[in-house]
Amino acid sequence: MKRIIIDREKCDGCLNCNIACISAHEEGSNFYTVNLQSPDAETRNFIKFDVGKGYLPIFCRHCDEPECVLSCMSGALEKDPVSGHVQYDENKCAACYMCVMNCPFGVLKPDKKNRTKVIKCDFCDDKPDGPSCVKACPKQAIVVKEVNL
Amino acid sequence: MNSNFSCKTCASADKKLETFISNLSVDTSHHRMEGQSIKCGFGLQGICCRLCSNGPCRITPDGPKGVCGATADTIVARNFLRAVSAGSGCYIHIVENTALLLKKTAANKGAIKGKIALAKLAEIFEVNETDEHVCAEKIADLVLADLYKPDYIKMELVEKMAYKPRFDRWKELGILPGGAKSEVFAGVVKTSTNLNSDPVDMYLNCLKLGISTGLYGLTLTNLLNDVMLGEPSIRLAPVGLRVIDTDYINIMITGHQHSMFAYLQERLIQEDVIEKAKAVGAKGFKLVGCTCVGQDLQLRGEHYKDVFNGHAGNNFTSEAILATGAIDAVLSEFNCTLPGIEPICDELKIKQICLDDVSKKANAEMKPFVFEEKESQSNEIIASVIEAYQARRGVVALNLDAEHGNDDTLTGVSEGSLKSFLGGTWKPLIDLIVKGEIKGIAGVVGCSSLTAGGHDVLTVNLVKELIAKDILVLSAGCSSGGLENVGLMSPQAASLAGPKLRAVCESLGIPPVLNFGPCLAIGRLELVATELAEAIGVDLPQLPLVLSAPQWLEEQALADGAFGLALGLPLHLGLPPFVTGSSVAVQVFTQDMLNLTGGQLIIDDNAQSAAQTLDSIIEKKRQELNI
Amino acid sequence: MKIVIIGASAAGISAAKTIKVSEPETEVVIISKEDSVHSRCMLHKFLGHQRDAKGISFIADDFFETAGITWLNNTTVISLDPDKKTVTTHDNQTISYDKLLIATGAAYFIPPIPGLRESKNVYGFRDLNDAKLLDRECQTAKNAVVIGAGLVGMDAAVALLERGLNVTVIEMTKDVMSLQLDHQAARAYQQLFEEAGAEFILEDKVVSVDVNDVGRGTTIHLASGKAVPADVIVIAAGVRPAFNFTQGSGIKTNHAILVGDDLKTNLKDIYAAGDVTGIAGIWPNAMKQGRVAAINMLGEKLLYEDRYALKNTVNFYGLTTLSLGNINPEPEENCEILIREDRHNYQKVVLKNGIVLGVIMQGDIGGTGFWQYLIKNKIDISGKNKDVFSLSFADFYDLDQQTGEYKYAV
Ligand SMILES: Cc1cc2nc3c(=O)[nH]c(=O)nc-3n(C[C@H](O)[C@H](O)[C@H](O)COP(=O)(O)OP(=O)(O)OC[C@H]3O[C@@H](n4cnc5c(N)ncnc54)[C@H](O)[C@@H]3O)c2cc1C
Ligand code: SF4
Ligand code: SF4
């Protein structure tokens, strides 16, 4: 399975990964035009800061045993048996947010605008040129690697 | 954006240059582009603020305002006005030095080579002096007096220089500039912490800075230089790396202040100095043109045949020129003197001397130009260049490219030389436009950048599209450096033009892209436009004339752009000037400006569609003029 | 091997999936008394007409075929013979198994109140059938009464409001959802429901129901003396694990089927998972138990350690709340209670000796998943030297260098 591997020492907190993620989910947008002030602008990855440790990138791990999938009562969250990525189907989701409660790493969140869906990393739909965040990281703090399940 | 370049160096419109650079063993901007290919999204949108210690604040979905409460609109406007102020400051610095030099030259009864320019200025400024030195000094004094006014006292020459309908509109909008230096100061103050937060007010301020930059920094710098250095005259000249002649001691010049070299360039061709060169095995000295000051020399090259070998390249060609190994010294007085030349100079033992501390390079010798000491300074410079020549020639490997560039670039085009080429009147050009033989005019100006596809890529592609649509292109700035090296300024480029423009060019023996030289010459384009408008009897926004700075690079270009918008012209940029994070900015620049000045910003990094947009604007203006 | 699973819901389906993924050749038979597989947690969406029956399914249409699972729907198991290793169904089928999983969940319970059990218009809100019956009532009813303001009662109420009925909710305790919320958090929801037209009668008790001559309850009488008119009544006063059919099998039970950490019952080859074990009454735990039981049935050892059940999320009218652990401690427990409030949030953390016992996060619940880990694992946060409300996973951040998965640094 492909996973975004994090080297937190390299992260500079520039938030380009946030912008890339928002842009990847705003149809037709690019770094110049992505509307960061739109109510729909939501990043699926997060950068936290700790005085002692520095910047801490929080990205969905597409876990081997995803707690979010186990908690999902609508079938909206499923681990794709081929890609290994945990995919989310907005149309199935009941917005119960058991998954938000159950992701041990605090990756999931309700959508800001209506609280009718979950904001979750979709690995940029497994598009061939890879995740947008990874491409946008100037520090290579996040890179895609193949990991064994 | 996040374009990843496949090869190590970035693309160039000039394929020979691209190959030359990709084979270099020294590091250039073209190499560094890859390492910088990932851009900060907040920076690109202009929504990062570092004005106070609560920052840097960035506009994000979770942080829609800065700590102080500044919105994206305020942050973008502040950043933009700061940039325009800085850009204006650069050009005003140039005109100030030029005026001071003219004043001293005149006071010391120095040579006045541009009699026509002097007469023209005297007429505009209403100076009635028969003695040309007295006249020149008075002109310089008038310019300086304006530059040094406070911001609350309007500059007096604006009304004399500006086209009347424009002046009236500016007055209505309240954007007539006060003293040009003070206006820069005001722009900086306004944009500091917790001061102005009104984006519209700040954009109007940009227009004001645009006017002072354009009329003084651009137009007047040209004319004052013409007085001292001689007017441009049309001729064919060699360009590209081929102009470097290893038989000579070669000095590359970078900057924008041609008049600072006036004495030195005379001195370099005097017998005793040539003898010194011969004594160390060279035939003499040559200046190798680079960046805008090189363009300036090329423009007036008719007067400097012996010392000037030609223009080798623009801003992002400078590292390649040095990497030939055949340059012995770099003399710089302003931008665009890239920090990237420093390690190359160190490695290739190239002597670096700066004549103006604003462009002091870390490893260069500082020799601030002092008019009164120009004789001794020149001798010292010559001595140290000879020293460098001796130390490096034969030691440093040469890596020339005699194929690069061409020998027949048409240069020396100016408002004056073009008019006399047309027979002393604009009528032939106007007739061609009215008849549709020339559909319209596009001023393609500005710099080269390594974004938007690579070095000169968008500029060259856009120009090819425009001339194919029978639009005559006038170019000024580093854009012309790229255009000339790819041959678009050679008469045979006519074959690339649309059938009508091609026929015009072939019958006149001119290329479809006319070289006005340095970015300062954007001021000359303004003069051409104004004279055309006057001849037809319309205001500037009505002309079938568009501007484009496809690969604008720096703050100066933004100040130029503000001038273009103040003139009421449609202005195309390849990439947005870090404003797209603000909806107000986008609205003001792309829509509201039409009602304010008649100008309009068009952002498009696609040569084809941008050319189409510009073409349709020209068509529309033609219709409105009933031609 | 043949594995029989009774129950086609969270626990049963997750067990079947786990078995088929790791041992596709194992024969799996699922028996369920319902004719569809659906998520009870979405019943209100069905009743509220936001989704049809298919829309509340949590599996793919072709789940059974693709997975190669036999599904006996509309089939109720009525007895179990652990010696012969068979179960018998209401239609007299005898089905043998090598291993059996009991995942029959829970069933609602109607308290013995005069008139209540007798009324024909009293419904539970447990499965699709209940919802369908209620749906039919909604076509004519005007006044609905929901007895019990727990999560299920509130689900029913929100759907009935959606259908335009006058809804009265009767609750014994002084707050709605009193297991999950404290007074302040509960008030926020009550207000939203009231704005949507609901009426709440709190701290009151149903004492009797008037039944009319066609057997329908018409008026509900309360301990306070109040009388509430009702066209339809929903009872949401609690559920009981459903294991009637095991009578006489010798299986050990208290109020639920008793299981060890491997989810095995006292009987050979018989396991139980989900609500029927009484460990927890929520979906994620049923899913996980199904998975763990399956792994044990396949002969591997995996212990179910997630007995932690006091957790829930609530989302009504766009107001979201996370509730974990002991959120309403008694004074004698000597807990430290921290509260943080702003325009959009109400947050409460219950601490004892540096250990988090409970949290309520109302408002923004994004990224709050880490709290469960802290509470479940009794992590001491006193060393963090940080405002508890600003804690996040970042404060426990660690990475497995090999796999790139996160770990807790504690
Ligand atoms: C209205 C409502 C809303 C809820 N909302 C939430 C929520 O938001 N979040 C949450 O975590 N939990 C929620 N729950 C609880 C959650 O639905 C249960 O915890 C979960 O369904 C338990 O799953 P289970 O597999 O153990 O049993 P159940 O879901 O109860 O399934 C039992 C299965 O066994 C079958 N069965 C029972 N007896 C027999 C028999 N004798 N013979 C054959 N088949 C039989 C049934 O047909 C059914 O398929 C809600 C419950 C209800 C009723
Ligand atoms: S992979 Fe795509 S969806 Fe996931 S965090 Fe990165 S940009 Fe966002
Ligand atoms: S959301 Fe959380 S639990 Fe689910 S896969 Fe991502 S990291 Fe794992």
Ligand code: SF4
């Ligand atoms: S919120 Fe949606 S995705 Fe998350 S558990 Fe509930 S139904 Fe599944």
Ligand code: SF4
């Ligand atoms: S883009 Fe890379 S360096 Fe920047 S915040 Fe994200 S992970 Fe860190």
